[in-house]
Amino acid sequence: MNPFKLSWKNLWSKPLNATLNILLITFGTCILTVLLLASNQIEQKLENNSKDIDLVVGAKGSPLQLILSSIYYIDFPTGNIPLKEANELARNPFVKRAVPLALGDNYNGIRIVGTDTNYIGLYKLKIKEGKFWQQDMDATIGATVAKEQNLKVGDTFYGGHGLTEMSDQHKEHAYKVVGILAPQRNVTDHLILTNVASIWHMHDDGEAHAHEGHNHTDFKNEQETEGKEITSLLIQYRSPMSVAMFPRMVNQMTSLQSASPAMESTRLFSLIGVGVDTLQWFAVLIMLVAGISVFVNLYNSLKERTYDLAVMRTLGASRLKLFIIIILEGLILTVIGSLIGLAVGHGILQVIGAYQESSQARLTGLIFLPQEVYLLLIGLAIGIFAAIIPAIQAYRSNISKILAKN
Amino acid sequence: MIEIKDIKHQYNNNQEIVFKDWQIENNQQWLLLGESGSGKTTLLHILTGILKPTQGSVKINSTEIYQLSPKALDRFRGQHVGIVFQRPHLLKSLSITENLQLTQSLAGLEVNTNRIDEVLYSLNILSKKNNKPDQLSQGQLQRASIARAVLNKPTLLIADEPTSSLDDKNAQAVLNLLLEQSQLNHTTLVIATHDQRIKEAFTNTYSLS
Structure with a gap:
């Protein structure tokens, strides 16, 4: 006892x-x-999702909303920005890397993100199966998306307009899964990645048809920037000095707004x-x-x-x-x-x-x-x-x- | 042999009480007689190592008990002294067997279920061994408390007013049990009481005045 x-x-x-x-x-x-x-x-x-992104540039509105929509893919975007202005910013000497984002479509509530190859470098993405998107309507999907939606390389699916559960589908164009990402343990596990042109395709059919046959992957192509819009631009600075100069420059010189993920995350938290x-x-x-x-x-x-x-x-x-x-x-x-x-x-x-x-x-x-x-x-x-x-x-x-x- | 010598005890209110020397041979049966307030409980506590007297010595089996360390005294008491209280006071959360197992382990002895059964059998409550105290009658509880007191075959078995609240018949029964158990376990018995009814059973009497 x-x-x-x-x-x-x-x-x-x-x-x-x-x-x-x-x-x-x-x-x-x-x-x-x-x-x-x-x-x-x-x-x-x-932290994981914003660790390599110094600044987000998008349409004027709430900076927190801009961060939420462009980095965490939670809120709605603040609006669109002209591709031309975005390109000018991207060429700024302060900027080491600029990644365009075109949002606006979803598949079963999963966001479809139009972007370019800089995105791969920014998030250090790795392919598990297949390859990265190359052609229009190519889609590379996140690991969780593949698992939960049961999508395999070679499958096709229709995107829907809007950011939540699809209401009206873009039946004319089907996306084709060309690759599946290795699990990244960040937001990219839950995204469908494609090129910016694919998103444009969906929304202004007439114009998109006019460009048929061209390669849209390089969004910087001068001739095609006229009238085109993207949602936002993720920016990595060239040097720490840029922190002081660049955001002010964006906010004062352009019609765009810049938001710092670090600051907004702290505010949110x-x-x-x-x-x-x-x-x-x-x-x-x-x-x-x-x-x-x-x-x-x-x-x-x-x-x-x-x-x-x-x-x-x-x-x-x-x-x-x-x-x-x-x-x-x-x-x-x-x-x-x-x-x-x-x-x-x-x-x-x-x-x-x-x-x-x-x-x-x-x-x-x-x-x-x-x-x-x-x-x-x-x-x-x-x-x-x-x-x-x-x-x-x-x-x-x-x-x-x-x-x-x- | 149990021996007290030159015992004096002073209460907190400075009242002093002197006890005459007392020698108890092994296996003797003694009555400690005294009215309420005569220092009976005080002497019992001194005898059992619960209360250290202001002066004097208590020897049990040639051990000077108040020279032991507090912890050693606790253990010595567990092994050599068994006490039957006026009321049974078994632990309510434990069964009768568990109460007796605790008695063995608190005294620093091995738990011996055969011994427990043996004692319960001799007191005729073996059938209640797995019951909790509140499932036993008063008489059964009293027997269980006697079982606890004799379980470790103590040198000294002390009963404090075991009969005072009982009628003639039951008082006699408890007295018989105590006498019987002290013989069975080769234990020296001291019963403290002011109950005149049980006087005849004893030849050895230590009176407090």
Whole structure:
């Protein structure tokens, strides 16, 4: 009969009290787990997707919207920009690499992105099967897209107009899958990539037909820029100096707007952060209440048990043993609560992920973080703090006095 | 042999009580007589190593018990002293068998289920071994608490007012059980009481005045 078994038996002699205490700890830990995992995953996704992009240039509007639509593919684009102006910016000496984006179509809610070969270099894309897009209407699809839509190299599909579930399809032109990307662990897993001309094809049929036979992949071709539009331009700077000069230049000299992913992501995260902070304090409050509840539970049960504990002393238990038994009771409650809380937190996140609409920002409960150990340690600490006063009382109790008060 | 010598104890309110010397040979059966407030419980606690007297020595089997370290004293008490309290006080969360297993392990002894069954059988409550205390009658509980006291075959078996709240018939039954068990387990018995009814059963009496 070791101390652990004694503590365990004693706790479960009052199952309702034990369950309530465990439940409170579980609830607190669960909220903290979800917050920790979700904010960590969101932060990581934000960073992964924008790490090599210094600036996004697009139509005037909300800079956050521009970032969301051009880097995270979540919001709608701010509008279109003339290809001519975009080309001029791309040739600017501050710019090392400029990648055009043409958005506006989807396949079953997956965004079709018209771009050029610079995109491959920007995201360091690798092919798993087939090849990168070359001709008009060639499509190279992300790894997740291939898996979820069951598309293989050689398959064809129709794009739909708009960015959400397709309403009217562009039945005239079918895309042909020519390649599948290796998993990149960023937003490109969830995209369909093609050339800019394919997007143009879809939208102004008349003009597109006029250019039949030409190779549209090089969007910089001067003759064809007239009247053409793209959605935005992703820019990599040549030197750190550009940070100070280039955005101002874009905003002042052109009708376009520039937005820095780093700045906008920070702004976005600080907006989410308010909510996260509130929930975090809420969870801390619950943990505090849980700790007090464990304390009250142990303290009350100690009062009822003073005689029992004194009898145990007469049977040969040392003061230290009683101390350990009480501390263990606190620890058992909080550690069980913390472990269940962690498990439930992961479960909840997994369920949330399954119901999420946008696949780009999908959360998962299957990622474990080293910081979760801290949550377990917090549980341990609460258990010890809640039990320490009752345990010291048990340690100090004068058994002669207790037994004399028959 | 159990021996107390030159015992004096001072309470917190400075009231002092002096106990006359006492020698108990092995396997003797003694009655400790005294009215309420005469220091009976104090002497019992001193005798069992629960309360350190202000002065004097207590020897059990030639061990000077108050010279042991607190931890060693706890263990010594678990192995050499069995106490039957006025009320049973078994741990409610454990079954009768588990209560007795705890008694063995707290004393630092191996858990011996044969011994447990043997004692329960001799007290006629073997059928209740897997029940929780609240499923036993008062009489059965008292027998279980006697089982706990004699389980480790202590040198000294002490009973504190075991009969005071019982009617004549039950008082006699408990007394018989205690006498029987002390013989069966070769244990020295000391019963502290103010109950005049059980006086006749004893030849050795230590009176407090």
